[in-house]
Amino acid sequence: IRPILIHPDPRLKKLCDPVVTVDDEVRKLADDMLATMYDAPGVGLAAPQVGVLKRVFVMDCVKDNTAAPQPMVLINPEVTWTSEETNVYEEGCLSIPEQYAEVTRPKEVRMRWLGLDGQMHEEQFDGLWATCAQHENDHLNGKLFIDYLGAMKRSMITRKMEKLKRERARGVKE
Ligand SMILES: O=C(O)C[C@@H](Cc1ccccc1)[C@H](O)SCc1ccccc1
Numbered sequence: 197i198r199p200i201l202i203h204p205d206p207r208l209k210k211l212c213d214p215v216v217t218v219d220d221e222v223r224k225l226a227d228d229m230l231a232t233m234y235d236a237p238g239v240g241l242a243a244p245q246v247g248v249l250k251r252v253f254v255m256d257c258v259k260d261n262t263a264a265p266q267p268m269v270l271i272n273p274e275v276t277w278t279s280e281e282t283n284v285y286e287e288g289c290l291s292i293p294e295q296y297a298e299v300t301r302p303k304e305v306r307m308r309w310l311g312l313d314g315q316m317h318e319e320q321f322d323g324l325w326a327t328c329a330q331h332e333n334d335h336l337n338g339k340l341f342i343d344y345l346g347a348m349k350r351s352m353i354t355r356k357m358e359k360l361k362r363e364r365a366r367g368v369k370e
């Protein structure tokens with residue numbers, strides 16, 4: 197489990213670098229990211245959220261934990277198609293704790309990525325998987341869900357996070 201960076205943090209705004217080879221370090225990163233995601237808990241997590249500016253994200257959007265978990269590791273992911281139809285989802289972010297806002301995104305998305313097995317994969321996502329995949333892919337481009345909000349709401353959320361970080365630094369209980 198690795199610490200999750202909290203907004204505002206310059207590393208969350210960076211364009212992440214592609215992975216060149218799927219080596220043991222990348223495999224270890226993916227394991228750590230999945231452990232961190234499940235512990236949070238969350239349904240997705242991107243490498244920059246744990247301070248690694250690489251194009252890797254993990255997700256497991258299986259709704260209820262009665263169904264078998266479906267961990268996915270996407271390396272150098274690309275969006276190859278998005279539906280015209282959109283839907284609205286009240287999003288959150290593990291790097292922006294306790295803040296939620298409605299974000300409109302394409303309802304379905306098709307992505308292509310390099311898997312831990314070194315093979316290329318391509319899949320179409322809908323539902324929460326589609327929302328999550330787009331949310332995570334944005335992280336790899338330094339984009340946060342609050343960037344889709346108006347300036348007023350975004351600055352209010354940023355100020356709340358700055359306060360939270362001051363309190364955490366002083367060890368004040370939240
Ligand atoms: O911060 C992250 O990237 C992880 C988010 C991913 C996410 C955000 C909005 C919509 C879908 C996925 C965390 O999973 S937020 C926690 C969460 C848990 C269950 C359902 C939705 C969000």
Ligand SMILES: [Zn+2]
Pocket residue numbers: 288289290291331335
């Ligand atoms: Zn996020």
